[in-house]
Amino acid sequence: MRIGTIDVDKGILLAPMEDVTDLPFRLICRRYGADIVYTEFISSDGLVRDARRSMEKLRLAEEERPVAIQIFGGDEDVMVEAAQRAEAAGPDFVDINFGCWVKNVVVRNAGAALLKDPVQMQKLTRSIVDAVKKPVTVKTRLGWSRDAIVIVEVAKMLEDAGAAALTVHCRTRDMGHDGDADWTWIPKIKRAVDIPVIVNGDVKTPEDVKRAFDETGADAVMIGRAAIGHPFLFAHAKEYMATGTYTPVQARERISTCLEHLRLELAYKSPRRAIHEFRKHYGGYLKGLPNNSLCRQDVVRYETYEQVSERMLAFADEMQAIEELSA
């Protein structure tokens, strides 16, 4: 798959996720083999108003490339200016969110709302493509509702507007995150367009990654929720695709990666914010480890890195002892 100067074969990409795919998490996922990472979506309105939280999300690091900045919005002039500001921050490409289902986004005619007006979606895309030099890609869903699936038509319109690639979260807007993602639309989209098509939705395991490539013929696979607290999935999926098996990650590596992720957050945010916002990641890093709930209950209450680190390292010792006994 080629997007501008980026060339990735059977790429496994980290999905944009608000409050999750900040710079520290993107760095961790790149290290474990994510081929392209995406920022959290950034409000176009926020960018043109220089809102602090939006501007902060533009911060990129060389080591995370290739990286895309994702923007959302509903007003054409604002989106064009926001795309130019995003481009000036130096991403490898700019991605437009036409898939967010949440109410306060769609009431502003942004995100998945555009699935009800593909002509406007095409117009916005064309204006942004014309306004920036970097490639522009789109991430969207199958349609507004299960009885209004428009993705094949939309894909052709976006290709015509100059989109460099299309990511499809294989659900409709009315499904939110419920129900199964329907990957069967991907081959139909692939037959309709020549631009790269990226499949997204319900890819949770290395086996799913292989199945998503095999069943859909997609050019790349994008992983969202399953990577939260489990960036190892990218490495596992690559190993599985190459060899048909993968080496599970030991408890100590999970815990040391978790602590390193937290240290990166502390370097990037205020201590209080870093510690509090990090709490959503512990569940994923500890998932499946025997008796992890006590450790988790403790660390989500702690206010300092030292407390978290001491508790987690003690838990790693316990886990190592168990692993050695069962070896």
Ligand SMILES: Cc1cc2nc3c(=O)[nH]c(=O)nc-3n(C[C@H](O)[C@H](O)[C@H](O)COP(=O)(O)O)c2cc1C
């Ligand atoms: C916490 C969270 C935040 C999300 N934020 C965004 C976002 O900012 N932009 C976007 O395009 N999709 C966003 N999504 C949707 C994901 O990118 C992805 O399309 C969806 O979770 C389905 O993929 P999955 O089954 O691999 O999680 C978000 C999803 C979650 C769970």
